[in-house]
Amino acid sequence: MKDAQVKSDIAWANPSKVVVHGLDLCNEIVGKIDFGQMTFLQLFGRLPDARELRMFNAMMVILVEHGITPSSLATRFTYCGAPESVQAAVAAGLLGLGSVFVGSLDNAAKLLQETIPANTPLADPKAKAVEIVTSYRSRKEIIPGIGHPFHKPIDPRSVALFEVAKETGYYGPYVELMDAIGKEATLQAGRPLPLNVTGAMAAVASEMGITWKICRGLAVAARAVGLVGHILEEMRQPMAETLYLRIEHEATKHMHEEKT
Amino acid sequence: MKDAQVKSDIAWANPSKVVVHGLDLCNEIVGKIDFGQMTFLQLFGRLPDARELRMFNAMMVILVEHGITPSSLATRFTYCGAPESVQAAVAAGLLGLGSVFVGSLDNAAKLLQETIPANTPLADPKAKAVEIVTSYRSRKEIIPGIGHPFHKPIDPRSVALFEVAKETGYYGPYVELMDAIGKEATLQAGRPLPLNVTGAMAAVASEMGITWKICRGLAVAARAVGLVGHILEEMRQPMAETLYLRIEHEATKHMHEEKT
Amino acid sequence: MKDAQVKSDIAWANPSKVVVHGLDLCNEIVGKIDFGQMTFLQLFGRLPDARELRMFNAMMVILVEHGITPSSLATRFTYCGAPESVQAAVAAGLLGLGSVFVGSLDNAAKLLQETIPANTPLADPKAKAVEIVTSYRSRKEIIPGIGHPFHKPIDPRSVALFEVAKETGYYGPYVELMDAIGKEATLQAGRPLPLNVTGAMAAVASEMGITWKICRGLAVAARAVGLVGHILEEMRQPMAETLYLRIEHEATKHMHEEKT
Amino acid sequence: MKDAQVKSDIAWANPSKVVVHGLDLCNEIVGKIDFGQMTFLQLFGRLPDARELRMFNAMMVILVEHGITPSSLATRFTYCGAPESVQAAVAAGLLGLGSVFVGSLDNAAKLLQETIPANTPLADPKAKAVEIVTSYRSRKEIIPGIGHPFHKPIDPRSVALFEVAKETGYYGPYVELMDAIGKEATLQAGRPLPLNVTGAMAAVASEMGITWKICRGLAVAARAVGLVGHILEEMRQPMAETLYLRIEHEATKHMHEEKT
Structure with missing residues (x-):
């Protein structure tokens, strides 16, 4: 194991040149491709065609912006204590993108990709x-990508995403199965269980x-952008300190009262 | 303080609609603007024109990809221990984007913006x-944005960025001063001190x-994308485990030897 | 949900007093109890007796120190980029304490606690x-807490921990089952599968x-101490920069060669 | 640089033995020293005497527990999104221990150690x-370790810490200077500026x-323990979801109203 090869194919440089995924950074990337193309390049190792x-x-x-969420609040509270470390405030917000909020994206994609391997x-x-x-119902498990506490009976983001999928030719087997x-979930439950945005994303990602x-990782990268926006707003129009003082007061007032 | 207003202007939603920076996510963003425009929107609160x-x-x-760096290695080592938490591996890599590697970007921009406030x-x-x-020289301080251990006598990335600045009308007072x-730094030092990529970025960001x-924050958001690429490569072609076994062996062999 | 109670019972303060888990910090904690007792207090909400x-x-x-590991390397690489943020370097190291290295602790404890609920x-x-x-063998799953690539046929740390368990009366049903x-795992596999330190820890934690x-969380708290030790050593005797330069060179030399 | 030595003196192991700072983990540490001694050993590389x-x-x-703070809230919000990653929730809370909340500890210690080098x-x-x-006053800078918005005119924690310092012989030049x-700060300001707990800690740490x-790093390690306690409480008695729903509602209601 210790003698295994250590090798990365992503980038290399000499004093006058930087090459990323085979493209010359200064002559073929900067001023030539945009941030979306660069993100695709970094993930797929090649440039996308127009429909991709x-x-x-x-x-x-x-995926960029989901408003005031536990994740953006973690970023704001961290910024309030360490304003010199913008990177740490972004990182703190990313850390909550786990099983509860983004996990259904992986799980739905896994379900789809295991059901339709090829x-x-x-x-x-x-x-x-x-x-x-x-x-899933017999195991009393939640079906990933299905249901939303707020966006119901339809999650409008799934509709919007699938429209682009139709236009670009990505409305294929994974989307059909997810749909x-x-x-079927709505039928068996007897109440609206919309195909939510993570289910729609999972289907489209599988198509791609x-x-x-x-x-x-896609969600994490996009949300990093979103969290920088929350830091910018927290700089101009802070809420973290006010919130923490209020929460501290409310959460501990029973102990203050016991003592008096 | 506790009674201060808690207010965010970034996003709101009702069951059938999501609004981000005043735009309807489903009708005005998805399928209408790209990732670069969305990132600009999230940071500036408005859409960019073409030259912006x-x-x-x-x-x-x-800013996306800088190859094998302490930051991408922290991501790979974290992924190796917690592959179920892609978000944590990205966060770990972001945490090293501090004073040594990205701080010169802030510092150069601060220097420029304090010198030319308006x-x-x-x-x-x-x-x-x-x-x-x-x-700076009299205080024996490093001038932010100036000098590079590897890309010399010229940092080709600065050249590439300034070419776009010229084409788009962003070659203004901040760029001139940085240049x-x-x-002057090269002249006073008597050896090549190139305007490096963080200096060039700082100048252009100031112009914008x-x-x-x-x-x-811009660097952090872009690098989040880059780090997802490193995780993908680590999945296919891992190096973290091999490296850690090798490093452990080398770093502790003197203690093994002492004992024998 | 929005109207649910927000309440914490851990600590409260007035200008002249701080109370933590019902104890007066200045009169009953500082100078009166030690760091181990305080850690127990914070986790159990009460002071331990002598055997606890x-x-x-x-x-x-x-749990404090495991040498050069992916986790301590992530801390060192992060410190190398952001030496002003010791907190971020510790955090980066903690982030890799996931399913591969510490997850077996939770999983073994879960197995024990679900098998012997009371x-x-x-x-x-x-x-x-x-x-x-x-x-487990029929599902081809690894039994948590069993087996070690290096400490075999016996993990000496398990032996040491169980000795203390015997002396303090914690050698009970969970330890017996884990043992x-x-x-049985060794018998069925036909090769030494030692009860490893996470299995032993899981058994003792269940007893407690x-x-x-x-x-x-116990592992995370203890390792935070350990990682501070690695930062101190990295300050005096750095390895991160040397390592990253070496790894970058080795990992990308095939691309340099292709180009010449 | 690439050829520099890579060496760690902290720990090494063979299959039947683990050695940490020269002590045999299984025979000289487990069951022999406590968590406070182990923490001292990890930081100083030797065991403390009784007064140390x-x-x-x-x-x-x-340093363990400071109640509901931005840091413990970041931990709770992160746990709410990623309950499977306790390590990430602790890490998120640590990330806010920056210039605002813990930075004065470093700064006060730096001031003391630069003033009294030997x-x-x-x-x-x-x-x-x-x-x-x-x-400091002429530069309109805050003196690190001095002043507290809540614990005034006296910070009782400083008093408690200095009592132990007197008993153990650590009430020396650094403490005297900080005091x-x-x-003097109180005198010049004409209002109570207590020697706060970080100032007292800085003085005692300098003495040691x-x-x-x-x-x-000491604060970070101790707080990691504290944050595990907050996660335990959040498991039993959650507040993060309630808080986020309330904050989201309050922060965005002006946008909902504009639309109706």
Whole structure:
């Protein structure tokens, strides 16, 4: 093991040149490709064609900003204690992108990719959806990518994403299966269980050939952008200190009272 | 303080709609704007025009990937211990983007923005550069944005970035001052001290009206993308375990030997 | 949900007094109890008796230092980029304490606590061990807490920990079951599968009534101490910069060669 | 640089033995020394004598728990999103221990250690304090370790810590200087500026020979323990989800209203 090869194919440089994924940074990247293309290049090791780029951009923009969330609050509280370390405030916000908020993205993509390993159409997506939903319900497990506490009966972001998928030719077997799962889940539950944005993202990412293991990484990269926006707002219009003083007061007032 | 207002203007949602910086996410963002525009929107609160977008994209793409660095190694070592937490591996890599590697970006931008508060041309940038370089040298301090151990006598990334700045009309007072500082530093030191990529970035960011306090945030967001690429490579072609076994062996062999 | 109570029972203060878990910090904690007692207090909400403290200290000291590991390397690489943020370097090292290195602690404790919910002796620990080992092997899953690539046929740390458990009266049903699992695993595999230190820790923590959900937290707290030690050594005797330059060179030399 | 030595003196192991700072983990540490001694060993590379240990324990216990703070809130919000990654929740809380909350500890220790490099008594601590306070006030800078918004006119934790310092023989030149600075600052300001707990800690750490560069590390290690306690409480008695829903509602209601 100790003698295994240590090798990276991402980038190399000499004093007058930097090469990233085979492209000359100064002559073929800067001023030539945009941030969406660069992100695709970094993940796929090649530049996207026009329809890939359009679909990929749609996925990335949808992930950037989710408003006041536990994640953006962690960033704001961290910034309030360590304003000199913007990188740490972003990192703190990313750390909460775990099983509760982004995990369903990986899990839905895993379910899809394990069900359809080779991106070949299922003969009967509806039958497969019945099988999957029945199995999850029998184990009393939540089906990843299905249901939303707030965006119901329809998650408008899934609709928007699937429209781009149709236009760009990514409305394929994974999307069909995910869609069928959403419909079957609603039917079996007897109440609206929308195909949520993580389910839609998982389906589209699967269509694009993105392994479920890195789906969370897309969300993390996009959210890093979002969290920088929250830091900028916290600089201009802070809330963390006010919040912490209020919460401290409310959370401990029972102990103050006991003592008097 | 406890009674201060708690207010965010970034995003809000109702069950059928999500609004980010005043734009309807599903109808005006997804499928309509790309990742570069979305990043600009998140930082500036408005969409860029064409020349702003071109300049902004050039800055972001240059920051994504820096090869095998302490930061990408921290990500790879963290992934090796916690592969289930891709977000933590990215966060670990971001945490090293501090005073040594990205701090010169903030510091150079601060120097420029404090020297030229209102983006008005200096009467004599050369004279100001002499003053600044002389002052730093007298305090034996490193001038931020100047010098590079490897990319010398010229940092090709600065050249590439300034070409885009010229094309897009961002070659203004901050760039001129930074450039003059580089030349004067080389003159006074008697050896090549190139205007490095962080100095060039700082100048361009200043031209675009980006406060020095958030410059590091741009680097952090772009590098988050880069680190996801390193995780993907670590999945396919791991190096962390091999490296750690080798390092452990080398670092402790003197203690093994003492005992025998 | 929004109207739920927000309440913490850990600490409160007035201008002249701080109270932590019901004890007056200045009069009953500082100068009165030591760091091990304080750690126990923070986790259990009460002070330990002598035998609890002795067992607890044994667990904590064993977790502090594991040498050059992916975790301590992530700390050192982060410190090298952000020496002004010691907190970030410690945090980076903690982030790798995930499923690969510390997860077996939680998993072993979970297995034990789900098998023996009420800390009541099993009638036949050996039979239960056979059942568990057979089940894991049939699913081709690794049994948590069993086996070590280096410390074999015996993990000396498990022996040391169990000696303290015997002396302090914590050698009970969980330890017996864990021990039986180790023996049965070795038997079924036909090669030495030692009860490793995480298995031993899991058994002792279960004896002490520590829920498996927080076992990883004990490791994290102890390792934070360890990582500060690595930062101190990195200050005096740095290795991160040397390592990164070497690794960068080795990992990218194939691309340099291709170009010449 | 690439050829520099890579060496760590902290720990080494063979299959049947682990050695940490020269002590056999299984025979000389586990069951033999407690968590406070182990922490001292990890930081100093040797075991403490009784008075060192008593002073060190007093410093560590005071740093463990500070109630509901931005740091413990960042931990709770992170746990709420990634309950499977206890290590990440602790890390997120540590990341806010920066310039605002713990930085004064380093800064005060730096001030003391630069003023008294060799731990030799100052001829006239009062005169030096006048000089220092006058200098800070003329630059309109806050004196590190002095003043507290809540614990005034006296910070009771400083009193408690200095009592232990007297008993253990650590009430020396650094403590005297810090004390004199507090008195002079109060005099010059014309209002109570207590010697706060970070100032007291800085003085005692300086007496013990702890370099200011690692003082923050002591706080970070102790607080890691504290944050595990907050995670345990959040498991039993959660507040993060309630808080986030409330904050989201309050922070965005002006945008909802504008639209209706």
